[in-house]
Amino acid sequence: MTTREQVLQALAAVRLPASGESLVASGRLSDVVVENKRVMFSIAIDASEAQAMEGVRKAAEEAARAVADGATVLATLTADRPVPKGPSATPPSRAGVEPGRPASPPQPKAQGIPGVKHVIAVASGKGGVGKSTTACNLALGLRALGLKVGILDADIYGPSMPKLFGLHGKPRVLSGRILEPLDGYGVKVMSIGFMVEEETPMIWRGPMVMSAITQMLREVAWGELDVLVVDMPPGTGDAQLTMAQATPLAGAVIVSTPQDLALIDARRGVAMFKRTQIPILGIVENMATFVCPHCGETSHIFGHGGAAAEAAKLGVPFLGEVPLNMTIRETSDAGRPVTALDPDGPQARVYRGIAEKVWEALAGGRARVAPRIVWE
Numbered sequence: 001m002t003t004r005e006q007v008l009q010a011l012a013a014v015r016l017p018a019s020g021e022s023l024v025a026s027g028r029l030s031d032v033v034v035e036n037k038r039v040m041f042s043i044a045i046d047a048s049e050a051q052a053m054e055g056v057r058k059a060a061e062e063a064a065r066a067v068a069d070g071a072t073v074l075a076t077l078t079a080d081r082p083v084p085k086g087p088s089a090t091p092p093s094r095a096g097v098e099p100g101r102p103a104s105p106p107q108p109k110a111q112g113i114p115g116v117k118h119v120i121a122v123a124s125g126k127g128g129v130g131k132s133t134t135a136c137n138l139a140l141g142l143r144a145l146g147l148k149v150g151i152l153d154a155d156i157y158g159p160s161m162p163k164l165f166g167l168h169g170k171p172r173v174l175s176g177r178i179l180e181p182l183d184g185y186g187v188k189v190m191s192i193g194f195m196v197e198e199e200t201p202m203i204w205r206g207p208m209v210m211s212a213i214t215q216m217l218r219e220v221a222w223g224e225l226d227v228l229v230v231d232m233p234p235g236t237g238d239a240q241l242t243m244a245q246a247t248p249l250a251g252a253v254i255v256s257t258p259q260d261l262a263l264i265d266a267r268r269g270v271a272m273f274k275r276t277q278i279p280i281l282g283i284v285e286n287m288a289t290f291v292c293p294h295c296g297e298t299s300h301i302f303g304h305g306g307a308a309a310e311a312a313k314l315g316v317p318f319l320g321e322v323p324l325n326m327t328i329r330e331t332s333d334a335g336r337p338v339t340a341l342d343p344d345g346p347q348a349r350v351y352r353g354i355a356e357k358v359w360e361a362l363a364g365g366r367a368r369v370a371p372r373i374v375w376e
């Protein structure tokens, strides 16, 4: 297995096109993590450099791959921390690093959003488990608790919030390129889906993902919010890791179905957030039980209790189970989410219960207020 030093040595040969300086000496490189047959690092850029620096990212990935001994190499561009100026920009956190070690970069750190108290992610290890439905209803559940809530649709490969909230039209541009979020049942909503035609296939490359998410986080008039819910893209790959790293997350909610396969993916989701030192607020089991609309009988189609058991095993809270329910699907498809449509109904109660637990964790200080992501 390759070592961190070997990777750093290989990366030292990668040069920045503008200045010609070495990537390692430039102070833009994050720490290099070598673990479990994976080599991971990120390169700090200004959002405007995304295209120009994609070449550097590729070159760095190739250089690392050449010494990676078959390990997967994950190189990402991050545009969420100040780009260090000049070759001597050794960050304060690395002052006192032992001699002979290459000048190393600042710890990636996602800055908070002014006025927004807590940013939380809703994520899933794989697609189709009901992550977006849960994110939408969780946001409305938090709103029902009297909180000021926003939702950011970061699922840029398949934005669902316009449909879930029944919102159409483009956000207004306020002064200085700032976008005004749309209002969905009292929740401030922003989605890339407002900016593109519904049928337009979205093909995103790494750096574009970063600048889109950065823009949606920081160039939107969120105002004062207690909670900003971020609907993450499904999965635990490169894009998700970058996003988790670039978003100032106080914590993450993982959505899973009871099927074994989804639980394995959920475990991966938990592991990804743990690796980036983002607290797991808990696991939601979606489509847990089926209540027959005709006879009212409850059946456990995919088995039952798996997510609760898994949460206990992983040492993370279990937030609750949402039944497989036609009303949830129909109201979601119609853009009239059940938590807003029928706030006193049984489904809304479930989502409100989950929201209460999430808020308890946030307000009770079990989540981070000033998140910091450390690559060690």
Ligand SMILES: Nc1ncnc2c1ncn2[C@@H]1O[C@H](COP(=O)(O)OP(=O)(O)OP(=O)(O)O)[C@@H](O)[C@H]1O
Residues within 6 Å of the ligand: 124, 126, 127, 128, 129, 130, 131, 132, 133, 134, 155, 158, 160, 234, 286, 287, 322, 323, 324, 325, 326, 328, 329, 330, 332, 333
């Ligand atoms: N508890 C539920 N009961 C019934 N239908 C549900 C439930 N949760 C989600 N669905 C339905 O399942 C489908 C997938 O849900 P959703 O789009 O929220 O999943 P996702 O995990 O966000 O998927 P994607 O991978 O597309 O991001 C939708 O049609 C939704 O209405």
